[in-house]
Amino acid sequence: MKVLFSILITLLFVYTTNAQVVDQKTNYKSYEIDRSEKSIDTAKLKQDATLNFIFSRDLVNMYKEKLKEFDSSGYVMLEKSVLDSLLNPYYNSSVDLFTNEMVYVPRFRLKIDKDQDTSYVSKPKENNYIEARSYQRIDTLEITNPVNPIEIVYFKKAKDPDWWVTANSIAFDVNQIAFVNWSSGGENSIAGLLKIYLKRDFEKLFTLWKNEISIKYGLNNVQDKGLIKTDDAIKMNSTFGYRKTETSNWYYSAKFNFSTQFTNGYKYPNTDNPISRFFAPAYLYIGVGSQYNLVKEHFSIYFSPATLKSTFVMDESLSNEGAFGVDKGKKSRHEFGTAFQTSWDVEIFKNVAMRNRLGLYTDYLNNFGNIDVNWELGFKFKINDYFEASLGSQLIYDDDIKHKEDTNGDGELETVGPRVQFKQQLGIGVLYKF
Numbered sequence: 001m002k003v004l005f006s007i008l009i010t011l012l013f014v015y016t017t018n019a020q021v022v023d024q025k026t027n028y029k030s031y032e033i034d035r036s037e038k039s040i041d042t043a044k045l046k047q048d049a050t051l052n053f054i055f056s057r058d059l060v061n062m063y064k065e066k067l068k069e070f071d072s073s074g075y076v077m078l079e080k081s082v083l084d085s086l087l088n089p090y091y092n093s094s095v096d097l098f099t100n101e102m103v104y105v106p107r108f109r110l111k112i113d114k115d116q117d118t119s120y121v122s123k124p125k126e127n128n129y130i131e132a133r134s135y136q137r138i139d140t141l142e143i144t145n146p147v148n149p150i151e152i153v154y155f156k157k158a159k160d161p162d163w164w165v166t167a168n169s170i171a172f173d174v175n176q177i178a179f180v181n182w183s184s185g186g187e188n189s190i191a192g193l194l195k196i197y198l199k200r201d202f203e204k205l206f207t208l209w210k211n212e213i214s215i216k217y218g219l220n221n222v223q224d225k226g227l228i229k230t231d232d233a234i235k236m237n238s239t240f241g242y243r244k245t246e247t248s249n250w251y252y253s254a255k256f257n258f259s260t261q262f263t264n265g266y267k268y269p270n271t272d273n274p275i276s277r278f279f280a281p282a283y284l285y286i287g288v289g290s291q292y293n294l295v296k297e298h299f300s301i302y303f304s305p306a307t308l309k310s311t312f313v314m315d316e317s318l319s320n321e322g323a324f325g326v327d328k329g330k331k332s333r334h335e336f337g338t339a340f341q342t343s344w345d346v347e348i349f350k351n352v353a354m355r356n357r358l359g360l361y362t363d364y365l366n367n368f369g370n371i372d373v374n375w376e377l378g379f380k381f382k383i384n385d386y387f388e389a390s391l392g393s394q395l396i397y398d399d400d401i402k403h404k405e406d407t408n409g410d411g412e413l414e415t416v417g418p419r420v421q422f423k424q425q426l427g428i429g430v431l432y433k434f
Contacts (some may be wrong), residue, residue, distance in 0.1 A: 337368070
C-alpha cells in the first residue's frame with residue numbers, strides 16, 4: 001500500500017508542472033492553495049489541524065497581472081472538480097460558513113507494521129497519531145485543454161395541441177356474375193368501383209374549417225357489350241366558420257363546393273354522341289351564411305341567403321346544344337340565389353354507419369321557388385378493418401338539366417325536359433385507411 005501511494009504521488013508531480021491560470025466564468029470556481037505555508041502529509045497530519053484552500057477573486061486578478069512570476073509563487077489554482085478528485089479519497093471536504101473557505105479534514109491515519117506493508121485506517125476519535133515519515137507537496141497543475149464552461153438556459157414550452165383531424169381512405173368494390181349453361185339466361189359481367197376519400201378538419205376555439213375531397217369511378221364489363229361507365233364523380237367541399245363564443249354551436253360561415261367528372265358519359269347503347277364530358281358540366285357554389293354545427297354528433301345545418309351558382313360547359317358541341325342550362329354557344333351560366341345544406345354521419349347500429357347529405361338551391365332571378373335537389377344517402381357495413389360492404393343512392397333534380405331520349409326510334413336523342421335522376425349502388429370490397 002505504501003509503495004502504491006508513493007507511485008501515485010510521483011505521477012501527480014510529473015503531470016502537474018507548469019500551471020496555467022484558468023479564467024473564472026459562470027458556474028466555475030477557482031481555488032488557490034497556499035503551498036508555502038501548508039503541506040499535505042502523505043501519511044497523515046502531524047497534528048489535528050485542517051488544510052485550508054482559500055478562494056479569493058483579488059488573488060486571481062493579481063496573478064493574472066504577474067503571470068511571469070506565477071511559477072515562482074506559492075499558490076496554485078485548480079478547478080474544483082480536479083481538486084476533489086485528488087483529495088476526496090483521503091480528506092473530507094466542507095465549507096466554512098463564516099469564512100466561506102473550503103476545509104479539508106483527513107479521513108485516515110497510517111498503520112505501520114514491521115512485518116507487513118503500511119496501510120491506511122480510519123482515524124479514531126482520540127487524538128492519538130503516528131509521527132509522519134515524510135511530507136509531499138502538490139505542485140501546480142498544467143491544464144493543456146481546458147473546457148470552457150457555457151451557460152445553457154433551459155425553458156419549458158407547452159406542446160401545442162394538434163387542431164387538425166384527418167381521415168384518408170381508398171376502397172375498391174367488386175361485383176361479378178358468371179353463367180354456364182344457365183337455363184334462365186343471363187350475361188356474364190364484372191364491375192369495379194374505385195372510391196377515394198380525403199378529409200381535413202380544423203377546429204380551434206372560435207374557428208372551424210372543414211375540407212373534403214371525394215372521387216369515384218366505376219366500370220362494368222358486360223359480355224358482348226364492352227365497358228359501361230357506372231359512376232364518375234369529382235367533388236370538393238370546403239366550409240369555414242367563425243363563432244363568437246367557445247360554447248356556441250352557431251357559426252358565421254362561408255362555403256365552397258365544386259363538382260365535375262373524369263370521362264365522357266353516354267346514353268347507352270349509343271356511344272357515338274356523348275351527353276357529358278370532363279368539365280361539361282362542372283358546378284361551382286360559393287356562398288356566405290350561417291351554420292349550426294354539432295361536432296360530437298357529426299351533424300350540421302347550413303343556410304346561405306347569398307349563394308353564387310356557376311355552371312360550366314367547356315365542350316363545344318354540348319355548349320352549342322345549350323346543355324345543362326347554358327345559353328346556346330355559351331360556356332357558362334351564373335345564378336344568384338339561396339342555398340340550404342345539411343349533413344349527418346351516424347353509427348345507427350354496431351358496425352353500420354349512415355351518411356346523409358342534402359342540398360337545396362333556388363335562384364332569385366330565374367323561376368324563384370323552383371328548387372334544385374341533390375340528396376345522397378349511403379350505408380356502410382363494416383366486416384373487419386379491411387373489408388366492408390356499401391349501399392348508396394343519389395337523387396338529383398335540376399330544372400336546367402334536360403333529359404334526352406329517343407322518342408321516335410330514329411336513333412337520334414331528343415330533349416324532353418327535366419327529369420328526376422336516381423342512382424343506386426351495392427358493392428363489397430377492400431378498404432384501406434391511412
